[in-house]
Amino acid sequence: MMLTRLIRFYWQELLNWQTLTLLISILLISALLFLSLSAPEDTESGRPALFEPVSLSIVDLDQSVISYTLIDQFRSLEAVDTLFTESMDEAAARLERGEILLILYIPDQFYEATRQRLSASGLTIYLNESMPSEAAILTRMLNNAAESVVGIQSAIYTYQAGAEPLYDDPAELWQQIEAVAVTLAFRLVGRKSVISTLDSQRLRTVPQVISSLATLLAMLCSLLLLPQIRQEKESGLHVRLTLAGIRPWQSALARQSMLMLLTAALLLPFLLILSNMMALKPWPLTGLILLLAGTATAALMIGLASLSPPGDGTLLAAWLLLIFLLLAGGCIYPESLLPGWLNIAGHLSPAYWSRQLIYNQLTGTASPPMAWLWLGGLLLFYESAAVWGLSQIRPDRA
Known part of the structure; x- marks a missing residue:
């Protein structure tokens, strides 16, 4: 009471x-x-489209098997709507206008330096400062991608060290190394290891x-x-x-x-x-x-x-x-x-x-x-x- x-x-x-x-x-x-929940619905899911996929630009000066693998993985991401492959000037202008989330810059001779064990510039990311949360999540994916690239490089180095005594012709050795790199890249693409997008962490x-x-x-x-x-x-x-x-x-x-x-x-x-x-x-x-x-x-x-x-x-x-x-x-x-x-x-x-x-x-x-x-x-x-x-x-x- x-x-x-x-x-x-x-x-x-x-x-x-x-x-x-x-x-x-x-x-x-x-x-x-x-x-907000009465917004236009997504035609595929039938649910309110409150989240719009992001767009990215990739500046690929290398044109190698590693860069092609990265591009292929980005195209398969559900969170990526449009993937532009263009020059640095075009990508920078697009980033300044706020049309993309980030630029992934792959330098020239990136794969060649990997094969010859030379020091080369790594991958560079230019972020859109007006989208910090999305950029942070995509950056974590890119960190995983970088680890996968390092894995490819380590495998190539190991194979090269073991195969050098078996080949007298350097051209034939480089051809075999190229084949190994292609095989590794396709296997990574097949099991989606370059960019990890686990559903449990999405x-x-x-x-x-x-x-x-x-x-x-x-x-x-x-x-x-x-x-x-x-x-x-x-x-x-x-x-x-x-x-x-x-x-x-x-x-x-x-x-x-x-x-x-x-x-x-x-x-x-x-x-x-x-x-x-x-x-x-x-x-x-x-x-x-x-x-x-x-x-x-x-x-x-x-x-x-x-x-x-x-x-x-x-x-x-x-x-x-x-x-x-x-x-x-x-x-x-x-x-x-x-x-x-x-x-x-x-x-x-x-x-x-x-x-x-x-x-x-x-x-x-x-x-x-x-x-x-x-x-x-x-x-x-x-x-x-x-x-x-x-x-x-x-x-x-x-």
């Missing part, structure tokens, strides 16, 4: 212009999502954006608790509630229950749009994921607001904490492009597990039970931190 009255009390406190502003913002985002843009956006909206609601707790500390209301018999765990549970109701109401239009236009089923499961992530974040904010001294720095610290949680969780930048230490820290972020679970749901991938255990464990851990933080509020600190 006391808990119900406390929830009603906090609900009345939360109904203000800040909550109304957040409600309008989320409704606008849902409307924008609806308009980033699907639309599910990534939607799962990150949904996680952001759920966690954003937790910021509404900061001015409420600050006002209670300054007015001494929290101390009076404590003297009236309200325990810290009751206060934390009431705040989070009230916030869960508000979050559910705000995210319902968003989830209904996803269920109708992205075949998100079952969408209540997605709602549960978002509520768990939002509640865990709310517990963090309660602990932060309870332990922070008076002043406006608490709100800034909360925003920085929220941004860090989203960044470490892969909601701002793709997880595969983050440094290793940040990926490890991301396991302590509710955003990491929420985004991963929703992403798997959108792509039809089974989520490991460990992800649910992590999300539930973080909720319990941060809940205990929130209860401890509320218990530390004293009249002299309020």
Whole structure:
């Protein structure tokens, strides 16, 4: 009974212009999502064409078996729409106009230098600075391509060292080396080893954006608790509630229950749009994921607001904490492009597990039970931190 009255009390406190502003913002985002998903469909897949393949230019001055292998592999990539093979001047002009993602420059005598074990210029990549995320992903593919080229070179060197004593005629030796290089190139093309595009590591843009956006909206609601707790500390209301018999765990549970109701109401239009236009089923499961992530974040904010001294720095610290949680969780930048230490820290972020679970749901991938255990464990851990933080509020600190 006391808990119900406390929830009603906090609900009345939360109904203000800040909550109304957040409600309008989320409704606008849902409307924008609806308009985006109503874009022209891809004629092949029948799904909204929110991602457009990129275009590349290759400047091939070598005209060798290695360069032909690279070009053939790029043509087979689904992410590449148009592949231009042109001069450096034409490619540079195209890059300056923003028509292509990058230029791959293959210098002259690249393969010949490989055969004769001479020092030669390596492959050069010129990136489009206005497309950093796409360029980073394609650059990783090119790094794999460079490793495959090094593999071809190493195999040629080994074969040449072993075959030199067997041939008296250098021309015949070079002919055999050429045949070996061609065989290696065709084998690499046949098993698609020059550029690795494993399906398990492929980033699907639309599910990534939607799962990150949904996680952001759920966690954003937790910021509404900061001015409420600050006002209670300054007015001494929290101390009076404590003297009236309200325990810290009751206060934390009431705040989070009230916030869960508000979050559910705000995210319902968003989830209904996803269920109708992205075949998100079952969408209540997605709602549960978002509520768990939002509640865990709310517990963090309660602990932060309870332990922070008076002043406006608490709100800034909360925003920085929220941004860090989203960044470490892969909601701002793709997880595969983050440094290793940040990926490890991301396991302590509710955003990491929420985004991963929703992403798997959108792509039809089974989520490991460990992800649910992590999300539930973080909720319990941060809940205990929130209860401890509320218990530390004293009249002299309020």
